[in-house]
Amino acid sequence: xxxxxxxxxxxxxxxxxxxxxxxxxxxxxxxxxxxxxxxxxxxxxxxxxxxxxxxxxxxxxxxxxxxxxxxxxxxxxxxxxxxxxxxxxxxxxxxxxxxxxxxxxxxxxxxxxxxxxxxxxxxxxxxxxxxxxxxxxxxxxxxxxxxxxxxxxxxxxxxxxxxxxxxxxxxxxxxxxxxxxxxxxxxxxxxxxxxxxxxxxxxxxxxxxxxxxxxxxxxxxxxxxxxxxxxxxxxxxxxxxxxxxxxxxxxxxxxxxxxxxxxxxxxxxxxxxxxxxxxxxxxxxxxxxxxxxxxxxxxxxxxxxxxxxxxx
Amino acid sequence: xxxxxxxxxxxxxxxxxxxxxxxxxxxxxxxxxxxxxxxxxxxxxxxxxxxxxxxxxxxxxxxxxxxxxxxxxxxxxxxxxxxxxxxxxxxxxxxxxxxxxxxxxxxxxxxxxxxxxxxxxxxxxxxxxxxxxxxxxxxxxxxxxxxxxxxxxxxxxxxxxxxxxxxxxxxxxxxxxxxxxxxxxxxxxxxxxxxxxxxxxxxxxxxxxxxxxxxxxxxxxxxxxxxxxxxxxxxxxxxxxxxxxxxxxxxxxxxxxxxxxxxxxxxxxxxxxxxxxxxxxxxxxxxxxxxxxxxxxxxxxxxxxxxxxxxxxxxxxxx
Numbered sequence: 001x002x003x004x005x006x007x008x009x010x011x012x013x014x015x016x017x018x019x020x021x022x023x024x025x026x027x028x029x030x031x032x033x034x035x036x037x038x039x040x041x042x043x044x045x046x047x048x049x050x051x052x053x054x055x056x057x058x059x060x061x062x063x064x065x066x067x068x069x070x071x072x073x074x075x076x077x078x079x080x081x082x083x084x085x086x087x088x089x090x091x092x093x094x095x096x097x098x099x100x101x102x103x104x105x106x107x108x109x110x111x112x113x114x115x116x117x118x119x120x121x122x123x124x125x126x127x128x129x130x131x132x133x134x135x136x137x138x139x140x141x142x143x144x145x146x147x148x149x150x151x152x153x154x155x156x157x158x159x160x161x162x163x164x165x166x167x168x169x170x171x172x173x174x175x176x177x178x179x180x181x182x183x184x185x186x187x188x189x190x191x192x193x194x195x196x197x198x199x200x201x202x203x204x205x206x207x208x209x210x211x212x213x214x215x216x217x218x219x220x221x222x223x224x225x226x227x228x229x230x231x232x233x234x235x236x237x238x239x240x241x242x243x244x245x246x247x248x249x250x251x252x253x254x255x256x257x258x259x260x261x262x263x264x265x266x267x268x269x270x271x272x273x274x275x276x277x278x279x280x281x282x283x284x285x286x287x288x289x290x291x292x293x294x295x296x297x298x299x300x301x302x303x304x305x306x307x308x309x310x311x312x
Numbered sequence: 313x314x315x316x317x318x319x320x321x322x323x324x325x326x327x328x329x330x331x332x333x334x335x336x337x338x339x340x341x342x343x344x345x346x347x348x349x350x351x352x353x354x355x356x357x358x359x360x361x362x363x364x365x366x367x368x369x370x371x372x373x374x375x376x377x378x379x380x381x382x383x384x385x386x387x388x389x390x391x392x393x394x395x396x397x398x399x400x401x402x403x404x405x406x407x408x409x410x411x412x413x414x415x416x417x418x419x420x421x422x423x424x425x426x427x428x429x430x431x432x433x434x435x436x437x438x439x440x441x442x443x444x445x446x447x448x449x450x451x452x453x454x455x456x457x458x459x460x461x462x463x464x465x466x467x468x469x470x471x472x473x474x475x476x477x478x479x480x481x482x483x484x485x486x487x488x489x490x491x492x493x494x495x496x497x498x499x500x501x502x503x504x505x506x507x508x509x510x511x512x513x514x515x516x517x518x519x520x521x522x523x524x525x526x527x528x529x530x531x532x533x534x535x536x537x538x539x540x541x542x543x544x545x546x547x548x549x550x551x552x553x554x555x556x557x558x559x560x561x562x563x564x565x566x567x568x569x570x571x572x573x574x575x576x577x578x579x580x581x582x583x584x585x586x587x588x589x590x591x592x593x594x595x596x597x598x599x600x601x602x603x604x605x606x607x608x609x610x611x612x613x614x615x616x617x618x619x620x621x622x623x624x625x626x627x628x629x630x631x
Contacts, residue, residue, distance in 0.1 A: 029623070030622065030625045031407075033355055033625070034628075036629050039445075041443065043447075043448065044433035062475070070458075144473060147450075147473070149432075
């Protein structure tokens with residue numbers, strides 16, 4: 001704010017440091033301008049948190065429209081277009097049905113192994129896709145970031161919403177898939193409880209993506225690392241196995257228990273495949289982790305708001 | 313001869329400065345609304361000691377940016393080229409007032425576009441700060457919206473991105489479509505647009521908010537004669553709404569016609585700041601020297617201008 005305080009010494013002195021190289025004897029003229037930095041806004045400066053949240057709320061129409069439009073054009077380069085939003089998860093399910101349901105007939109002791117994998121993959125891939133997309137959003141949305149001044153968190157939210165809409169279609173078609181591809185899963189009211197699990201997972205994705213975004217913007221190489229880390233995370237979240245069957249060490253089981261994405265998989269399998277309510281501790285772990293990650297992620301993203309305009 | 317011609321405007325500006333400080337820039341207030349007076353007692357845009365240095369990889373020459381030896385070795389091992397410094401803007405201080413239409417001229421690579429990006433908040437300067445009374449809106453040649461989306465939807469998205477209320481967007485949409493004047497192409501995806509058509513659309517989007525501070529970075533240069541005419545009419549309208557315009561152009565006729573003040577930048581340095589006729593005349597003479605290959609004469613000329621330039625000195629006041 002007080003950048004000009006140091007150059008108050010008299011109107012006669014040469015203005016900027018660049019004026020010093022004048023070869024002629026005459027002192028360069030200066031034009032004195034008075035301004036009140038408090039009455040103006042510093043361009044590109046990060047607003048206080050409350051103001052930032054208000055601006056974010058103010059851009060909700062932009063967020064909603066941007067998310068809708070992004071979803072609508074996401075498959076525009078294909079012939080089938082929007083049908084891919086539904087076809088992708090169905091084809092994923094069919095792949096595993098062919099391998100494990102028709103060819104191998106193995107389930108390693110897990111009942112309806114095809115449904116176990118397909119549901120788990122659909123849930124996990126939502127997080128890995130969304131977290132990576134949000135963490136890269138400052139680079140991928142460069143055109144919008146360059147073009148308009150809006151709180152940058154709005155862009156992350158619109159990406160999260162686009163992914164959430166995609167996932168809603170995917171989940172819907174996977175549930176239909178489970179109802180028509182053998183072995184059939186009986187429909188149950190507990191399926192409805194997938195909605196809060198999905199909502200908490202979405203909050204987690206947004207927060208985690210925002211937490212990573214500043215670092216990914218500073219060091220673009222991290223984006224390449226991230227997809228591998230997410231894959232590592234996927235395999236250690238019991239995507240193809242039920243950890244309680246393999247692990248007896250209490251400490252390792254605790255690691256699984258406090259892994260929010262493992263909880264997402266375990267809870268959705270409880271709700272859909274076993275028609276039973278997940279343990280309260282599962283709800284607790286997922287809610288706390290999501291909220292914590294969201295708050296930390298949002299603060300980290302906001303703190304670095306100015307850095308997204310740095311030249312890369 | 314030239315020196316005499318140069319002295320005139322220098323005197324003028326000294327007077328301007330004195331008047332501005334004595335009478336609190338009263339003249340600026342006459343055409344502003346009541347509510348804007350508070351903000352308008354000072355400049356609309358203050359560029360406060362802004363410098364921009366790009367660190368770019370270069371296949372010629374060694375490192376200019378001091379890096380620790382291990383980093384240098386690692387870079388060499390990975391086959392990454394050394395990093396050099398490119399000074400795009402050199403400690404520039406300017407103040408732009410409401411109602412001013414400031415043209416920025418200079419050779420390619422003189423830092424005009426970088427400066428515009430910084431003023432618009434699209435880039436952070438290496439040092440210094442830009443202050444503005446309102447969010448500056450920039451119309452650039454390389455702002456791309458969503459290529460897969462139709463022109464109309466892009467206008468809507470651009471309006472919403474600027475924080476316009478959805479109902480208001482529906483109200484002004486026909487008018488913006490009119491300004492873009494794209495005919496049936498307004499329903500095509502933007503990736504099917506020619507560069508001139510895309511420029512029209514961006515222009516329409518950027519003028520949607522009636523910005524107080526408008527930055528035009530060669531925005532009209534891609535358009536045809538019809539678009540230029542419309543564009544100039546729209547800009548005159550914006551100017552009348554007590555806004556100020558920062559305008560980058562290589563067309564001196566355009567600059568003389570539209571600008572009330574011209575700033576000449578060369579390799580990041582301020583060479584002249586003043587009356588459009590004077591500055592463009594000197595600039596054209598300078599460019600003629602360069603074109604004729606008289607690099608030394610041009611360099612001497614640059615040194616002379618730099619030593620005579622009227623620099624802006626900022627003083628903070630606190631209300």
